Amino acid sequence: MFYNFLVDPKDRDFLRYLWSDNTQKLKTYRMKVHLFGAKSSPAVATFGLRQIAHDNKALSSKAAHFICRDFYVDDGLTSVSSEEEAIELITRARQICEKGNLRLHKFISNSSAILTALPESERSVQNTELFAGNLPEQRTLGLQWSTRNDVFKFINNVKTKPDTKRGILSVVSQLYDPLGFIAPFTLTGKLILQKINKEDSDWDKPVSADISREWEKWLQKLPEIESISIPRCYKPKDFGVVSERQLHHFCDASDNGMGACSYLRQVNEQGEVHVSLVLAKSKVIPSKGLYTTPRLELMSAVMATQLSITLRKELDLSIDQEYFWTDSIITLGRINNDATKFTTFISNRLKIIHDRTQNSQWFHISGDQNPADIASRGKPCDELKSTI
Structure with missing residues (x-):
């Protein structure tokens, strides 16, 4: 994608390089296009792609919106309500990109009808795979997408490392989970890292026997992430027309960490309800500083507020309606207290909550009913399937 965008002539001196030809003489060249490795390339290419969509939005406002909103550099991901609409969107998006001499291709879909309508050269699957019904799994924006079952999955391709601080950090960091589907499991790995940091051990020195046993136990559960699958769609295929949508945000804190999760609750015209997990997040408690339980509960409420901000911005x-749930009576009291002058620490966090939510949106939920409880305490993979 980067090679499709020219560098301004006055900036090409920044992309000079030396090259040796067959005569072994060094020659100086300049790149005329943006290259891999330059930090500016993704931003420039993204800007160029969006400018092409903006300049040609008369062809299709929906396709232009898709290009501007649902692309991450050169990968686009979106959903539509029908196969006909998808084919039209693809056709118009390709036409818009062609106006800027960009080729939009490598399409994949959970619908064989959509792929059949495209030339084989523009698909990421071959005819043999398509007509045999063997739609492959794809890696989409870092997530593993099973197009046949239309679910997101996790692949255990983590490479084991020595039981050292460096090795454990490397393994935990390899788990890519931007939506927080396995946040409770990841939290337990982060807690082990925190224990190692408290021991102030050397980066390449073997960890203590107690931590090593705990780490081996976590590694034994790691392959079970492959058994977790999350439906890509927020509603079942035959759910029908949605008459009402609500976002419910839950937050909690414990001695181990803080967690927040957001669920989308949808009601169709027949009054049927479907709830799906949209986003989750967990953090270990900072090792430095004095954090009481009420303070941690307030910090988790801020996490829930931040999830709300993100979803309001990203969900089309x-x-x-939007609701916030916490099992902390003290946190609710502070949010609804407009008379008391709190300390700076508390006031700053209450300001974030008050600026973005209404007091009437906050409610109490018992701890055993709070789904954020496992995000703050951690949970093995084999116990996560019933909670997603």
Whole structure:
């Protein structure tokens, strides 16, 4: 994608390089296009792609919106309600990109009808795979997508490392989970790292026997992430027309960490309800500083507020109502208290909550009913399937 965008002539001196030809003489060249390795290339290419969509939005406002909103550099991901609409969107998006001499291709879909409507050269699957019904799994924006079952999955391709601080950090960091589907499991790995940091051990020195046993136990559960699958769609295929959408945000804190999760609750015209996990996040408690349980509960409420901000910005769905849930009476009291002058620490966090939510949106939930409880305490993979 980067090679499709020219560098301004006055900036090409920044991309000079030396090259040796067959005569072994060094020659100086300049790149005329943006290259891999330059930090500016993704931003320039993204800007160029969006400018092409903006300049040609008369062809299709929906396709232009898709290019501007649903692309991450050169990967685009979106959903539509019908196969006909998808084919039209693909056709118009390709036409818009062609206006800027960009080729939009390597399409994949959970619908064989959509792929059949495209030339084989523009698909990421061959005819033999398509007509045999063997739609492959794809890696989409870092997530493993099983197009046949239309679910997100996790692949255990983590390379084991020595039981050292460096090795354990490397393994935990290899788990890519931007939506927080396995955040409770990842939290337990981060807690082990925190224990190692407290021991102030050397980066390449073997960890203590106690931590090593705990780490081996965590590694034994790691392959079970492959058994977890998350439906890509927020509603079942035959759910029908949605009449109401609500976002419910839950937060909690414990001695181990803080967690928050957001669920989308949808009601169709027949009154049927479907709930799906949208986003989750967990953090270990900072090792430095004095954090009481009430303070941690307030910090988790800020996490829930931040999830709300992100979802309101990124979800292209109309949300009718939004609710926030915590099992901390003290946190609710502080949020609804407009008379007391709190300390700077508390006041700053209450300001974040008050600026972005209404007091009437906050409610109490018992601890045993709070789904954020496992995000703050951690949980093995084999116990996560029933909670996603």
